[in-house]
Amino acid sequence: MSSANTSEQAHQAEKSYFENGERAPYELGCLLQKLSPDFFQGRTASHEQRLIAEAAICHAANANEVLLDGLEALGKTIFIAGNNEEWKLNRHDLCSLGSLIQFMAIEMQRLRDVAGDLKQVKKEYAGRNDAKKK
Numbered sequence: 001m002s003s004a005n006t007s008e009q010a011h012q013a014e015k016s017y018f019e020n021g022e023r024a025p026y027e028l029g030c031l032l033q034k035l036s037p038d039f040f041q042g043r044t045a046s047h048e049q050r051l052i053a054e055a056a057i058c059h060a061a062n063a064n065e066v067l068l069d070g071l072e073a074l075g076k077t078i079f080i081a082g083n084n085e086e087w088k089l090n091r092h093d094l095c096s097l098g099s100l101i102q103f104m105a106i107e108m109q110r111l112r113d114v115a116g117d118l119k120q121v122k123k124e125y126a127g128r129n130d131a132k133k134k
Contacts, residue, residue, distance in 0.1 A: 017055035024063035025107075031056040032114070040117060042124050050125055053118045060115035067108050071101060 020027050034052050039045055045053075078097065081087060 017052050018058055019055075021059070021062055024059040024066065025111075028056055028059040028063060028111070028114070031059065040121060042121055045121075045125050050122065053122055057115050057118045057122070060111045060118070064108055064111045064115070067104055067111075071104060074101070 017031060031052050035056075036045070036049055039049055039053065074097075
């Protein structure tokens with residue numbers, strides 16, 4: 001996680017639920033399973049549920065960053081290989097790489113959407129808590 005915002009979120013969330021940052025996609029799925037069914041409907045959420053959501057936001061951002069960096073490196077490598085006259089890529093390998101990249105992009109879109117949903121719900125809960133304090 002390179003961004004200061006993500007690092008700060010991870011620091012806050014890691015106190016109880018942010019674990020195994022190098023396994024972000026797996027951990028994200030586990031955390032989402034821990035959220036109550038009502039969480040995304042914007043109903044009530046306990047402090048624990050909000051901490052789980054915060055850790056999930058960090059994992060989604062971390063996974064997205066790793067996927068983007070990896071795709072960029074893969075693209076550069078394929079480009080270099082494609083311009084190498086001594087080594088030719090076979091059609092099946094190219095199709096497999098294309099499918100992999102497409103699949104990863106779709107997964108990244110879902111990660112982005114999940115992180116956005118969690119951030120919105122978190123804002124709603126924070127607004128309610130602020131209103132209760134007044």
